[in-house]
Amino acid sequence: MSALSFSPVALRPPELSSNHRSSAVSLPRRRALSVSFASVSPETSTAPPQIPEIQLEFLGPKPGDPVNRATAISGEKLLRNIMLDNKIELYAAYGKVMNCGGGGSCGTCIVEIIDGKDLLNERTNTELRYLKKNPESWRLACQTIVGNKENFGKVVVQRLPQWKK
Numbered sequence: 194m195s196a197l198s199f200s201p202v203a204l205r206p207p208e209l210s211s212n213h214r215s216s217a218v219s220l221p222r223r224r225a226l227s228v229s230f231a232s233v234s235p236e237t238s239t240a241p242p243q244i245p246e247i248q249l250e251f252l253g254p255k256p257g258d259p260v261n262r263a264t265a266i267s268g269e270k271l272l273r274n275i276m277l278d279n280k281i282e283l284y285a286a287y288g289k290v291m292n293c294g295g296g297g298s299c300g301t302c303i304v305e306i307i308d309g310k311d312l313l314n315e316r317t318n319t320e321l322r323y324l325k326k327n328p329e330s331w332r333l334a335c336q337t338i339v340g341n342k343e344n345f346g347k348v349v350v351q352r353l354p355q356w357k358k
């Protein structure tokens with residue numbers, strides 16, 4: 194068996210000068226790679242946002258009540274959860290202490306959709322049962338999915354429509 198020995202070799206970059214030709218190194222020419230980066234200003238873009246969002250506006254039952262606002266990623270949450278997460282009052286007095294926790298069995302999480310109903314899911318069978326004598330614009334917040342993962346826009350919600358004056 195023979196022993197191999199390696200000695201360090203100093204590597205130098207090829208000479209770039211045109212009047213000095215190196216005979217030791219000849220590298221193939223590489224084609225220039227062209228890469229362009231397009232920038233899109235959010236003010237001028239009409240394309241949908243990359244993560245579609247729904248803006249929500251919540252009106253109180255009495256004139257002069259403050260308007261609450263929230264934003265949700267499209268198709269990710271129920272209206273009830275958005276309201277509770279943002280500390281927006283959903284339940285009337287009875288519902289505050291006796292709601293079913295979003296199970297669709299108490300009918301106390303009623304809201305009215307003033308604008309943007311097309312951005313929500315269709316009424317569920319639970320809603321059809323609980324709200325059959327109420328206007329079509331009324332929904333149960335625990336059954337209402339905000340967005341469908343692709344749509345975006347604004348939804349206006351009337352809180353406590355049964356108390357509306």
Ligand code: FES
Nearest residue numbers: 295297300302335
């Ligand atoms: S929270 Fe009970 S039906 Fe919606």
